[in-house]
Amino acid sequence: MAEERQRTFETIFPEHRAISAWAELYSKARNGIHASLSAGRKWSDVSVENWRGSGLSAKQFEHAGKAAIAARDAMAEGAAARIPTLKLKIKAQEKKLDGKAKEEARLTADIAKADGKRRKAHAKIRSAKEELSPSNPKRPKPAKAAKLAASIQAARAMVSEAGAAVADAAAERSKIRFGLHQGRRRLGNLKDQLAWAVDQSKSQAPSLCFGTKKLLRGRSEPKPQGFEDVSAWRTEWERVRTRNLLVEGAARAEGGNEFVRATIAGDRTISLEIRLPPGLEALAEEKIRLGGSDIRIVRVHGLHFNHGHEAVLEAVRAANGPTAARGASPAAGGGSRPIAWRFREMEGGRGWRVHVSLHQGMPEIASDPKKGRLAADLNEHCVACALASPTGDLVRSWTVPLHLYGLSEGQRLAKIRDVCAELAKTAFDLGVPLSWEKLDFSAKKASLTERDGPKRARMLSSFAYSAFDAALESACARLGVRHSRVNPAYTSVAGRILHASRRGIPVHEAAAFCIARRAMKLSEGAPRPAGLTLPDGARVTLVPLAKTGRRHVWASWSKIAQGMKAVLAAHARAERPERARRKERLRAASLPAPSGGVVALVRGKVRFLPEAGSEAGPAADPLREGVGLSCGLRLST
Secondary structure, eight states, X not given: OOEEEEEEEEEEEOOOHHHHHHHHHHHHHHHHHHHHHHTTOOHHHHHHHHSGGGXXXXXXXXXXXXXXXXXXHHXXXXXXXXXXXXXXXXXXXXXXXXXXXXXXXXXXXXHHHHHHHHHHHHHHHXXXXXXXXXXXXXXXXXXXXXXXXXXXXXXXXXHHHHHHHHHHHHHHHHHHHHHHHHHHHHHHHHHHHHHHHHHHHHOSSOOOOTTOHHHHHTTTSSSOTTSSSHHHHHHHHHHHHTOEEEEOOOTTSGGGOSSEEEEEOTXXXXXXXXXXXXXXXXXXXXXXXXXXXXXXXXXXXXXXXXXXXXXXXXXHHHHTSHHHHTTOOGGGTOSOOOOEEEEEEOGGGOXXXXXXXXXXXXXXXXXXXXXXXXXXXXXXXXEEEXXXXXXXXXXXXXXXXXXXXTOOHHHHHHHHHHHHHHHHHHHHHHTOOEEEEOOOOHHHHHTOOGGGHHHHHHHHHHOOHHXXXXXXXXXXXXXXXXXXXXXXXXXHHHIIIIIIHHHTOOXXXXXXXXXXXXXXXXXXXXXXXOXXXXXXXXXXXXXXXXXXXXXXXXXXXXXXXXXXXXXXXXXXXXHHHHHHHHHHXXXXXXXXXXXXXXXXXXXXEEXXXXXXXXXXXXXXXXXXXXOOEEEEEEOOO
């Protein structure tokens, strides 16, 4: 075997009284150890003082202590891992607030400017009215009076225009101020979270909840949601806090565990011999004599793992074999490995979930790089694949659908694992290594802004690259497929420019082909000039690149990426009005209209224009009124 990996498999079995009692003792000991350590006491003092009254053996109490310490360490490590992400979020939020503050200042200046125009117009109206007043002894002549009347009309139009500008700017500023208020609240929350994470990463008393935060939040209510009263809530709280049992494995012990020994029954199911703690001797089903001591045990039969049952059988055989019986350790060349068992009660007390963790040997690497390379490119809704020949030519490419939006976390993980298993199996059958990109979207997720829009936020939220990366690596290791990750720089750009149109494949598959070539240490030279095929099939030639001297080829690809981005953005802007017009034409064609009229697209909106003499009234001439009629559909009945 090339290497070993720890794997965990799960099954269920009905409610068991003895396991429930043991889980209660174990959980109370673990919770008490955490409280003692948080109070500043040392583990050596806690183990001596609390062990006797726990109802557990010394070894079992030590397991509970290790679980408490591991939970505390995991809390501190998780808080420390959140600090960089929170700092990125704070930086992005401060930048967004600066932009909103500048926008508010601009709108305030616009309001002041428009209000000044309005005041001047009002003053001009008052001045003209005073001159035209009958009480004015120096009334102007008719020509000047006409000019004054015209100036009054122009000033009134200015007042109306300035008032509308003030109202629009004031409404926009109100929205900006509301956004500023909410953004400052968000910034304050992020800073509080950062301070909490820094404190937890260094604290000797980390904050842990052994009963779910959802239940904890309801304790202060007179009638917690979902419960008849507080006593019912407390009963559920104690049940959830004490229904978790972890029994660590031991390589030298028979069966790979000192207290839970697994054996294989005649029907190839797993049977467990569970050795109870001293405080639960009354619940024992039988008593055996072992090493001069009486051991109280209970037995569980008929365990079957729907996934990984053969791996569990292999581990149990090795743990109960002659090598394990002699007590040889794995380091000394023995075949036994520790087998850890975790029991977790299902919601509502419907039974127990059993998790077994074991070490499984991985097969030797059998993929031959000389046969070519298979590459996978993860995208929002699919995984693009490309197979390259040993000389770097494209053999074939295809796309595997992978729609994750709207699925739960478990469903997304299951779908990702199925796709990764399929990719690894394909690489194994072909006998070639598998490569994919090494990506990190944590910074992009942390720096999302309002300009990115909800669509991009949903895309990044569903884009579970870390799960894809771990699942694909695990699938390759299980089958002995050689795998590697490559730098993702400009693979999509190079694929679009060099391979997509020339080979007649989609852009994502072209990017996967670039990944395969990069994994084979083949370079993608930047063309001069570079040609780009637009989505509508048109061909565009980008501005020829200047010579980059001795700089890396990625410097040229960077310039091409900038030009390509500008061209695609301009093309999208040009296509947007046409798409809107097509949409409005379809809408106009589907609208009913009275006879003798025309449903037309006027200023981008659907309008009904009646003909002269029709029942709908006199026709309005849009051209005479300065309205452009872009299209019209004459309807008759």
